[in-house]
Each structure stands twice: as C-alpha cells, then as structure tokens.
Amino acid sequence: xxxxxxxxxxxxxxxxxxxxxxxxxxxxxxxxxxxxxxxxxxxxxxxxxxxxxxxxxxxxxxxxxxxxxxxxxxxxxxxxxxxxxxxxxxxxxxxxxxxxxxxxxxxxxxxxxxxxxxxxxxxxxxxxxxxxxxxxxxxxxxxxxxxxxxxxxxxxxxxxxxxxxxxxxxxxxxxxxxxxxxxxxxxxxxxxxxxxxxxxxxxxxxxxxxxxxxxxxxxxxxxxxxxxxxxxxxxxxxxxxxxxxxxxxxxxxxxxxxxxxxxxxxxxxxxxxxxxxxxxxxxxxxxxxxxxxxxxxxxxxxxxxxxxxxxxxxxxxxxxxxxxxxxxxxxxxxxxxxxxxxxxxxxxxxxxxxxxxxxxxxxxxxxxxxxxxxxxxxxxxxxxxxxxxxxxxxxxxxxxxxxxxxxxxxxxxxxxxxxxxxxxxxxxxxxxxxxxxxxxxxxxxxxxxxxxxxxxxxxxxxxxxxxxxxxxxxxxxxxxxxxxxxxxxxxxxxxxxxxxxxxxxxxxxxxxxxxxxxxxxxxxxxxxxxxxxxxxxxxxxxxxxxxxxxxxxxxxxxxxxxxxxxxxxxxxxxxxxxxxxxxxxxxxxxxxxxxxxxxxxxxxxxxxxxxxxxxxxxxxxxxxxxxxxxxxxxxxxxxxxxxxxxxxxxxxxxxxxxxxxxxxxxxxxxxxxxxxxxxxxxxxxxxxxxxxxxxxxxxxxxxxxxxxxxx
Numbered sequence: 197x198x199x200x201x202x203x204x205x206x207x208x209x210x211x212x213x214x215x216x217x218x219x220x221x222x223x224x225x226x227x228x229x230x231x232x233x234x235x236x237x238x239x240x241x242x243x244x245x246x247x248x249x250x251x252x253x254x255x256x257x258x259x260x261x262x263x264x265x266x267x268x269x270x271x272x273x274x275x276x277x278x279x280x281x282x283x284x285x286x287x288x289x290x291x292x293x294x295x296x297x298x299x300x301x302x303x304x305x306x307x308x309x310x311x312x313x314x315x316x317x318x319x320x321x322x323x324x325x326x327x328x329x330x331x332x333x334x335x336x337x338x339x340x341x342x343x344x345x346x347x348x349x350x351x352x353x354x355x356x357x358x359x360x361x362x363x364x365x366x367x368x369x370x371x372x373x374x375x376x377x378x379x380x381x382x383x384x385x386x387x388x389x390x391x392x393x394x395x396x397x398x399x400x401x402x403x404x405x406x407x408x409x410x411x412x413x414x415x416x417x418x419x420x421x422x423x424x425x426x427x428x429x430x431x432x433x434x435x436x437x438x439x440x441x442x443x444x445x446x447x448x449x450x451x452x453x454x455x456x457x458x459x460x461x462x463x464x465x466x467x468x469x470x471x472x473x474x475x476x477x478x479x480x481x482x483x484x485x486x487x488x489x490x491x492x493x494x495x496x497x498x499x500x501x502x503x504x505x506x507x508x509x510x511x512x513x514x515x516x517x518x519x520x521x522x523x524x525x526x527x528x529x530x531x532x533x534x535x536x537x538x539x540x541x542x543x544x545x546x547x548x549x550x551x552x553x554x555x556x557x558x559x560x561x562x563x564x565x566x567x568x569x570x571x572x573x574x575x576x577x578x579x580x581x582x583x584x585x586x587x588x589x590x591x592x593x594x595x596x597x598x599x600x601x602x603x604x605x606x607x608x609x610x611x612x613x614x615x616x617x618x619x620x621x622x623x624x625x626x627x628x629x630x631x632x633x634x635x636x637x638x639x640x641x642x643x644x645x646x647x648x649x650x651x652x653x654x655x656x657x658x659x660x661x662x663x664x665x666x667x668x669x670x671x672x673x674x675x676x677x678x679x680x681x682x683x684x685x686x687x688x689x690x691x692x693x694x695x696x697x698x699x700x701x702x703x704x705x706x707x708x709x710x711x712x713x714x715x716x717x718x719x720x721x722x723x724x725x726x727x728x729x730x731x732x733x734x735x736x737x738x739x740x741x742x743x744x745x746x747x748x749x750x751x752x753x754x755x756x757x758x759x760x761x762x763x764x765x766x767x768x769x770x771x772x773x774x775x776x777x778x779x780x781x782x783x784x785x786x787x788x789x790x791x792x793x794x795x796x797x798x799x800x801x802x803x804x805x806x807x808x809x810x811x812x813x814x815x816x817x818x819x820x821x822x823x824x825x826x827x828x829x830x831x832x833x834x835x836x837x838x839x840x841x842x843x844x845x846x847x848x849x850x851x852x853x854x855x856x857x858x859x860x861x862x863x864x865x866x867x868x869x870x871x872x873x874x875x876x877x878x879x880x881x882x883x884x885x886x887x888x889x890x891x892x893x894x895x896x897x898x899x900x901x902x903x904x905x906x907x
Contacts, residue, residue, distance in 0.1 A: 206257040208264045213277040218248040220407045221376050222283070224313050225332055225605065227612040228276050235272075236263050246771065247315040250374035284410070291340060291894065292465060292902055302340045303898060304464040305331065306453055306474035308445075309434055310345050310413065314771040315375050316406065317351035318415070320434050320734075321699045322796055323508055325770070326571075327470050328408075329605035329796070333886035335409030336607070339894070342462055344453040344474070346445070347377070347404045347415035352434045355734050355767040359676045361750030363735055363743045367433075372404075380405050380414065380460070389420065390459045392452040393480060394530045399427050399444070401452050403460070414460070416452050437738040443518045446557065447526055450476025454484070466901050468504040468893075469565070472516055472557035478503060478564040483533050492535045496564070501904055504897045505565035506600075507558060508793050510578045511703065517547075517554040548585040562586055562597075567897040570599040571794040574817045578790045598896060601815055602794040603889035606630050606881070609800040611778040613650055617642060631888050636881040644870040645863070651781075651805055651873065656689045658779025661772070662730070662765055663687075669766075682753040684730065686760030692727045692857045694809070695780030697768055698797060700735035700742040703788045707745050710752055711842035719849060720761045725858045727849070728761035730780060732768035777801040782853065785810035786841065789829065802880040805873035809848065811841070819884060824875040826852065 204215050214232065223229035233248045234241040237259050244251035263269045291302035307327040311319030319325065327343075334341045353365035379387040380403040388403040400423055401416035418430040430444050454477050457464070469475055478499055485495035509515055520542055531541035544563065545555030562568055562583055570576040576599030584592050607627060610618075618626050621641045629635050666683035669675045687693070700706055709729070710716060719727050731749050735742030746764070753762040765772065777783070783801035785792075785808065792814035799815060802808055808825035810816040820827045828844040860866050882888060 204252040206255060206260055207252060208261060210264045210270070211260065211273065213273065214248070214252060217277065217280060218252055219376055219378065220280075220284075220409065221312055222280060222335075222407075222409045223248060225607040226276075226280075227615065228272070229280065232269075232273055232276055235269055236260060245315060247313075247374065249376050250315070250371070253374060286338060286410075291898055296340075299460070299462050300340075301342045301462065301464045302902065303334075303342070303466045303468055304457060304462075305334075305341055305343045305468045305470065306449065306477050307343070307345055307470035308449060308473035310343070310406075311770055312406065312408065312413075313376075314769050316377060317370070317769065318345065318348050318434065319770070320352045320736075322794075323471060325773075326508075326602055326796060329603070329608065329886045330470075330890065331408050331411045331413065332605045332608060333603075333890045335411045337887065337890055338410060339890065341411055342457070342464060343408070343411055343413040344449075344456065345413060345415050346431050346434070346449060347402075347417040348431055348434050349417065349419045350432045353734075353737060357679065357682075357746075357750060357764065357766045359678055361747035361754075363746055365737050377404055377406050377415070379403075388456075388459065389422065390416075390452065390455050392448055393455050393483070394533060395447060395451070395526060396529055397424065397427075399423065399430065399448060399452070401431075401448060401456065403456055414453075414456055416448060416456060418448065435736070439518065440522055442516065443522050443526065446473050446516065447476055449474045450478070451480045453477055454480035458484075465905060466502050466504065466898060467499075468506070468897075469561055470506050471508050472505075472561050475505075475557045475561040475564070478561065479530070479534070482564075483530070486534055500564055500566045502901055503565040504567040504569070504893070504901070505561040506569050506571065507562075507579055507597075508571050509558070510575055510582065510793050511791050512582070515556060515558040517550075517556045518545075519554045523555045548588070559583070559586060566596075567901060568597045569897070570597060572601045572815050572818065573599055574790060574813060575599060575793040578793075600889060600892045600896065601818060601884070602796050602799075603884045603886040604796050604799045604803065605886040606803060609774070609777065609803060611654055611774075611804055613653065614778075614804055617646060617650055631882045631885055631891070633882045636878040639874045639878050639881075642874070644865055644867055647805065647873060648865045648870050652689070654779045654804070655693060655781070656779075658693075658730075658775045659684070659687045659689050661775045662763065665765065665772075678754055681760065682750055682762075682764055684763035684765055687728055687730070687763055688761075691761070692725075692782070692854060693730060693780045694727060694782040694784050695730045695732075695776050695801075695806075696784045697730075697732040697773065697776050698785075698795075700733045700746045701739065702741045702745065703791045705786050705788060705838065705841075706731065706733065707748055708786045708838060708842050709784070709845060710749070711838055712846065713752070715846055717757055717759075719846075719854070721757075721759045722854075725854050726759070726761065727854060728763070729784075730763050730765060730776070732765040732772065732776065734768060773797070773800075777806060778804050780806055781857065782806065783808050783810070785816070786829075786845065787811060787813055789813040799880055799884040802876045802884070805877055807853075807869075807872055807876055809845075809853065815884065819880060821875070821879055824872060824879045 217223050240251050240255045309319045309324035311324035311328045331343050350367045356364045356366050382388045390401050392399040402420045404415040406413040419428045436442050481499045482495045545560040547556040547559040570579040579597045580595035584595055622638045662684035666685050670680050735746050750764050753764050777800040783798050783806050795814040798808045811829040812827045826848050829841050856868050
C-alpha cells in the first residue's frame, strides 16, 4: 500500500499492509491474520477487544517498530498478506458470467441485522449470526453477492444486571473510527447520501460499507443533519418497540436499500430476503419495473421469479404486522406509482386468517416470492401449516415452502487450538474440504488424550474469561459482591459444566432446569460428582416476562444452597459466545416445540466437541443420531408439560450424562465421553456447515431462478 497512512500514523511503511488487513473483516475468520495483530503486542490486542482497527489507532509507535525489524514477524506478515491479496484478486462466475462485470452481482442479500464481530454490534441474536455466516461463506465460495443492512449507531443494547437481578439496557454510541467500517464516498469527495423513494416528508440515508472478504455489505445511516430529529433516530436502535418507528425502519431498509444499490450503480439478478423486515424491497423492484414501462402484472411476475424469501419465525407474534392507518400514512403516494388503488395495495399484505389485523410483512413476502424456505426440516412442516391459508386450494404437504437447514461458518466458530489438532490428523486441507462427509471420519484418528486435553484447556480458558469479566466489573463499576459471586467467580473447571446461552424469550424456557430445585441441588452439591451451570443471554428490552425469567435465575444463583455452582454472565455477545461454545461440556437447549425454527448455537458447540442436550426441535431433530448427544421431550407433541420435560431432563443428567462424564480411568480421561465428542464433531462437521447451506441455496433457488432468466 503506497502513500501516507493518515488512519494509522504509527504504522511504519514496512507494515502498512496491516491497515489493509484491518479494513476487511477477512481477518475475523482467519486466525493467522488475527495473530499478526496479537503478535504486535498481546496486551494491546486484549485491550482493544480483539479489534485491529482500534488497536492500530492506539498502539504506541515504539512497540510497532520492534515488529517492523523482526525477521520472523515480517515473514509471517508477508505470507498472510500474500494469501489475503491472492484471495481478494480471485474472481468467480459461479452463478452467471455477467457477475464477473464490475458492480454486477448475481444476488442481493437483504437483512435487518448482521453478527459479524463484537466490534460492530449490529445484531440481536441468531438471525444476525446466521446472516453473517451466510455472507462469509459466500465470500469463501466466491459467490457474487452484495449485502444490504442498517448501520445502527447505538447497536442493540449493552446488558447490565442490577443487584436485584433485573436487566437494564445501556446505550453506547458506536465509535465508527475504531471499527472495520468506511464511508462510501461519491465523485464529489463527500459521503454518498440517498433519498428514500416516494416517502413524504423525505428520509435520507448516508451510506457506509463493511467489506467481508469478497462481499461488500452496504449499511444505511439516518443519523445525519439533513434529516429531522425523529428521522435521525430511525437507524439508532435495532428492533425498536415503537410500531411506527419500526415501520419506518423497514421502509428505509427495503425502499432505501434498493435506492442505495441503484445510486451506486450496482446491478443484480436475484433478490434474497432474510426474514420479512426488508420485504418492501420487493415493492421497490416492482415500482422500478412499472416506471420502466412494464405492466404491473408483468412486473409482479418478474419479481416473483427472481426473489427468494427465507422465514425464520415459527412464533406468530414474531411476524411484523403494521396497522392499516400507518400503511396509508407512509404509502399513500406510493401505491399510485404501482398503478394500484388503496384497497388493492393493502390486499398485498393481507393474511387470510387475520384480514383485519393489518399489513403482514411475511404474508406479503410469501406472495411476492416464488422461492420460499424455512430453516430446518421440522420448521418447514411448521411453516407450511402456518401459511397454508395463502394457498387454500393446496393440501398442507403441497404448500410451496421448501427448507434449507441452517449451518454455521466453520472457520469462524472452530476454536484455533482445535483447528491445529484437525490440521494434524485430518490433513492440512481439511478446512478447504470441510463439506466432504468422508473427511470427518478421520476425527477417529485423534488420540483421546489429545482431544480431551484440548477440550479441558478450552474449559479453563472459558472460566478464566468469566472471572476476568467479573473482576473488571468489580474494579470499574464498583459493583456489589453479589454480582461478583453470581457472575461466575466460584466456577470450577474440573466439574461437569453445562451451558445455556440464548435470547431470554419465554418459549426458550431458560429456567426449566430449576423446576424441581431440591432435585437440582442434589446434583449441584453431590460430593463426588457435582455439576455446574453457566447462563447467559439478553431479554428484549420490551419483554418483561423474559426479564423476569432472567431475574429468577439470577436470584437462584445468589442462593448459597446452590453451592456457587450457578452463574449468570451478563452482556452476552459474539465474543463471549466464542468462549461458551468452545468451553462448556454440555450445551443445553429446551425450547417449547415447535417454536425453535432451527438454532445454530448447538451446531457451533457440536463442531467443537461439546455435547448437545436438547429438545428434539429445530436442527436437533435432524442432527441427533443417538450417539452424539442426548434428546428429550415427546417428539411431535405440541401440548407440552414443563413438569414432564424437566423430569426427563433430570433423569438423563442423573442416569446418563453425569455417570459418563465422571467415569474416568486412572489416566483421568473419560473415554466414553470423548467417544461421543468425536461422534458430535463427525456428525455435524459437513452436514451443518454454512458451506452446505450456501450450496443448497444455490442449487435449490439461485441457479433455477437464473436459468429461467436465460430462457
């Protein structure tokens, strides 16, 4: 990289490539790239929160100079930079030859959130992590894809637990100058600002970009001076509870997102909507075609045949439905541009079972897309039943909603120390070929001792991280001793450790294991075979029932009779998720079926050798094979009993999990447990990878749609 380095003035010319690496999130899933930053100074890397942009801005010049003259460091620097640049230069016409042209892509991918890295907190949970894993894998496979989303200036929220256990939300402004995000500049040297089409009074968005390997992700920001104060707040928070502001968010995401791509001269052939939030993008595609002289009916057909809609929500309340009066307020000047009248326009979003409820975004997206999918086999069954009324002439099994089971981006979620073990026994090319099921049979070649030693090291790493977080809260916030105890300082790495980490919605039943507290206390305090639990997760700011479940768990953790073996770790996010899915022994999941669409956290745990203990819902209905973990709950039954599920959970713990874990021979290795760890890794490695998922989207939806356009 030539010229003056104004962003990182302390970087010498010999290391200017570090700024190039820091500007592309490719570093976030390549350990060798992260190691370059860590090797500069371990403490600076830790203090930055593993954020290379912040680190390079803050690190003193004299520290960097040492690495600039270190032959070993420079060799590694040259190797990583050469690999990064080679990958960036590689082009792919994987889907269509036209996508080889500059600013022309096969697919435009719209989503309300992206969980790329904790330094860019534009996510609330699983949907964001899934979207992130999807575009990372598209980068790895060189799929010509462009992504669109929001630049939330205040992110989701930081979680703080009061001394009484009640969750409070803290807003923190994102430091844009200390993240891998850049302004999109126009020919006039100013940041690109776009007007959302046909909205009055007008809304403007400034455009930002995150580069994710090969994939450009464009983000919209309404917090700019040209907007009114209310409009500036549209992109402030993810998932606002204000229904009108939420509608305005989705107007900006859909209509504004289309206008951003149009303004930047970006063309694409296929639209992929990840959930219903960006569904208004379909409207704007129709309007654009009508504006070009295509009839409304023909425009509808063209959009339908080039649109993919993925639904993630089997919970009826999770689908956005906007009151008709708000739709009239914001679209009264829009439907004439579609050559529609008032009633015809509103009819587009009517759910036949609730015709007076409002404009249903999922129903609208279902109608306007010919390619629709749920995110697991079980969810497909639920979705076809849920949306059958949109196709009243068809039987339930014939409803045109397919499924593509979610997968996780293996390079992001595999722990580097475990990856080294795979390098040794699966071969140096295992990562490049990780969607090959035959490859994973080589996991059996790993000596039990080495796999267990690695896992135990990761458990110590997890508990050390928890203790350090608690210490920091004690020092910086002068928090109470109660929070220090409940935060996990009393955890013991030698104990069987069960993790529960997800959003605290009531249907996920985070407190199920406490159904019979006396029975649980016996397990926690057993003299010879004790167990411990680590809980983490956030309740939605408007979800008081979810907050009460969280508070209940916190108060139980305060109970001395629990032996200090219940911990709640606050402010769960991407960074701590890495520690959790790598370090616990068992991953607990007990939602109320059939409300778990897929779930991906259990996949992340499984690929790292953590055993799942889960209700047979979502992905686990496909993933469980009787040897790679444990399943409970009456399969296929919707009328659940917490009492029955809790009793079965205790029985599995008492009769199977605890004895297996503590059956160690003189070497101190639970061989039966390690055998199940290997089965877990083998059964999940290829089948539940993002690579399999992306290839399936290509085969089922992308290629058929593109082939039809060639006819």
